[in-house]
Amino acid sequence: DGGITQSPKYLFRKEGQNVTLSCEQNLNHDAMYWYRQDPGQGLRLIYYSQIVNDFQKGDIAEGYSVSREKKESFPLTVTSAQKNPTAFYLCASTNQDYTEAFFGQGTRLTVV
């Protein structure tokens, strides 16, 4: 079945550590996105990529980095510079005409 897979589902990080969240899709979509969601809040865009080897900052990119070396993969690194990384992270991709967004099941990151 086609879809988006995020891993891990739960992730614990010590302060000062970088962690990388995985996002893989087999939908052949060009555009991929990372969102952050805090409890009781909406989705905020971190980074998005419209094509391989290209990506743009979203509204809250500080403290995060991404890469897009393959069409299928869009990993997100939460760096130690991100002061409050505990949140629910969602990866999404859109079809060519941007008529629907498909989401992974999300990764819950907790700083301990």
Next chain:
Amino acid sequence: RKEVEQDPGPFNVPEGATVAFNCTYSNSASQSFFWYRQDCRKEPKLLMSVYSSGNEDGRFTAQLNRASQYISLLIRDSKLSDSATYLCVVNTGFQKLVFGTGTRLLVSP
């Protein structure tokens, strides 16, 4: 001004009630519009697209008003299972989807 704005709610309604949500968008060049539903601690899922002529899917009706730059979602005969957060999503024309913060709906017996 935010690109997409929604009333966060919560909207508390009894079963069987009719409830409506609005969502405003700032970019007049926005090309497509959607409503997503998000259950607690889950990923958002597409509820329905919003077409210029308006569209209906069972108890749900979505409408677009380009002149006033808003979309709406109407839910008739609310069910307990409709309790969720409803996200307005706009393709702003810059090849990205922008999500509203969501409107929380609570349907009570």
